Amino acid sequence: MTTLVSPPQGMSAEVAAAAGRNVVRPGILPSPGARQWVSACPVTALVPGRGIAVLLPGGAQAALFLLPNGMIYAVDNLDPYARAAVLSRGLTGDRGGEPTVASPLLKQVFSLRTGAALDDPEVALPTYAVRIQHGTVRVGLPLP
């Protein structure tokens, strides 16, 4: 038997509103230093849980992911095991809370946060900083 006698305390209207809002935020922080920000797409073009590839100046490719909790991550799109540009097409998820993507080819699992291959301490993907400005997702490249 539950009776809610008074309205929830300590929860301001602002907090309540935020809890319902789907906020999107970068999961990989820029390390300090100048960088070039490449426009990828509007935030609304991302499908939660799925990735998409972004062509970077110089021919590199980033795999950009929006997770259902609103975090955005970018790692390199090249699968170092398969030697093919496929990671943006992998399935996302988590392993013990660590956000992950699994290669669609041979299913190796990488951390979206650090790029590390979770079953292979010697392998890691490059990661890219992400920011959202005026509804556009941008991927950060360190200046050469």
Added chain:
Amino acid sequence: MSTTTENPTGTTTRTVVVVGHGMVGHRFVEALRSRDTESTWKVTVLSQEAEAAYDRVGLSSYVGAWDRTSLALAGNTYAGDDLVDLRLGTRAEHVDREARTVTTSTGDVIAYDELVLATGSHPFVPPVPGHDSTGCFVYRTLDDLDGIRVAAESAIERAAVEGREANGLVVGGGLLGLEAANALRLLGLTPHVVEFAPRLMPLQVDDGGGAVLEGLISHLGVQVHTGAGTSSIAAQDDGRLAVELSDGTALLTDLVVFSAGVRPSDAVARAAGLDVGERGGVLTDAACRTSDENVWAVGEVAAVEGRCYGLVAPGYTMAEVVADRLLGGEATFPGADLSTKLKLLGVDVASFGDAMATTPGSLEIVHTDATKGTYAKVVVSDDARTLLGGILVGDASAYTTLKAYVGREVPGDPGALVSPAGAELGADALPDDAVICSCNNVTKGSICGAIAEGACDLAAIKGCTNAGTTCGGCLPTVKKLLVDSGVELSKALCEHFEQSRAELFEIVASTGIRTFSGLLARYGTGTGCEICKPTVASILASTSSDHVLDGEQAALQDSNDHFLANIQKNGTYSVVPRMPGGEVTAEQLITIGQVAQDFGLYVKVTGGQRIDLFGARVEQLPAIWQRLVDVGMESGQAYGKSLRTVKSCVGSSWCRYGVQDSVGMAVDLEHRYRGLRSPHKIKFGVSGCARECAEARGKDVGVIATDKGWNLYLCGNGGQTPAHARLLASDLDDETLVRYIDRFLMFYVRTADRLQRTAPWLDALEGGLEHLRAVVCDDSLGIADDLEAAMGRHVEGYQDEWKAVLDDPEKLSRFVSFVNAPEEADPTVAFDESGPRKVPVLLGLPTVRENA
């Protein structure tokens, strides 16, 4: 004032008022209600928080998911229990011990016979100047986390505009401080941790362990400042906070979280004149009774014989003690184990027993591995035989077993316990009274007892012993006991679902849940992975006719199902036009040839009587499908866990031996079952006579013509472990044949495990082929109508998945190589056409490893 009333059974009902609905308050109510079989107590619970009791231990998992329901403790609303009155958002303001009443924040005056204080603790905020500035937080409740979230998000926006990174400062580097730092990190802030002591987690680890921990944690991007206090906090004009540390460091931070310890919430008790402990907390005896014999204290607010406990397990024990006392028992609080194990930022830390080696004469044995980042220490008695305690950093897998050995003689050399080469202590060597689950005080004996009584998976053991239901740290050991007992391994799909695929299918079918997120929220944990997502996608697809790329389902599909084609080693796709029974017109064949030519595709005839076109890039797929649609063809599943092809021989229409029209039957069957999603791929074969040219007995469903009709063979597999299909029924007419296949397929789809093909499924099926025959032919389970109806819905709802993409601009827009350059082809895709056949060329990346 008395609250005594008569209850229906004629005994008297008394009232207990519980103040505080935290983890311990809830446990008390549960304990009392489950033991009070005569209904002698009515319970009124006052909860200051608006949320009914939730898992505070797991508070940090709220970050990211922001789902309050997933933290709710089981049974926390006492639905259906008329003897419990839970009043949320209601504070106890005042206790009148003389009148035995509690006055609430809503102005109600509630009379009690007995009062239980379970008000917990609140975070201690050091009185440094500026500690109450906007942007300063504590870390204790769901509401606290919502506040931190809002501040973090606006800080990130502000920082992005200013072109800098957003950061947050945690005051306190203990267990909770590190959890808070991790939360800030997950929110996208760079965390700083300030700890007054010379090492992190000063209460749990020693200097050696602290050094390894600091190394591991700094490596994860947390800035650690040990040996420093916080001197002042000052709000800046730009909304940030300037923090000065006692070592002279000055930091600019977007927000501050205080995590400098907790203080018992004993204000109401003090005001009521109850005795309190030296360092706060409501003083009680070993029965948890306060200085007023009708008032009890449990959980973090209780100072049992002068001592407060900041962990949930001792609180639970106190709850049980008081419940027992109220029912006339004699229980006393036995003292508690303050061992801890946690995973912070992916780093394991555990300390147990006499971790600091305070026992006179005790010896410490330490093993540090700098390259692996692990630190392990055990403390043993002066004769080096009895284990007293220990500390593990970096790898705490041995924790539960080691802890169970505390106070016991160790078999063999104790040094071996921490050396990586040393023998592992097995759970089987433990005596029956060793505690395996310390949160719920469950011994090895009771777990093994539950197994012996038929608990055959983790869920059952959890259900009957409570082991593993709090922090989950003991689960690996419980699982080991289960395995050692010879019970079959858990059917858990993956770390996110404890259920097997078949159980999930049942859940989806019976609850009508139609989304992965809904299923995960109610029946799973975490966010899913490459195992459970496609499995659930397949279940959802088998139970409805929605397009596989509709809504949330799009994010669950394996790459092949996501792009409706077969991914090849260089990331290009192959397209296999549907060709039921291997039948194809000249016009269609010409189109296929032209498509191959126009798109430069490599062509190969498959084993399933189809034509495979290799090397199409993502953005070429829709154009290829369009060409097929234009001549009345569709693409087909040569991928995914679904019906692949129905192979056939030419049969009676051309073959002189043929007795039935095998091609016609094959075409009908493929049209009927195309698009069906299943636990693994399904193949059919249809032969026109007993000569069996279609090799139908190597297929999941084999149909072989007889003079009188068809023989139906089931569960044949090729692949790694070939198996011949087995005869289910003979001489069936067309209609019965189809009916039986409907029933068989749906029965398999519902009950098989993930990736279990039909042959191993039949092997594992209790009763084997006989049982299958009874279910399919004699409807022994009474589900035949249901199975047929389900298949009917599938057939009815079938749509050309590829054409549906062409017709939907939103889905179509996903078929690009690059979101920011939709016109661009992927420059990394290359082929070599110099040899006898076209082959993909992989990138000249540094190879990971030859065998990778």
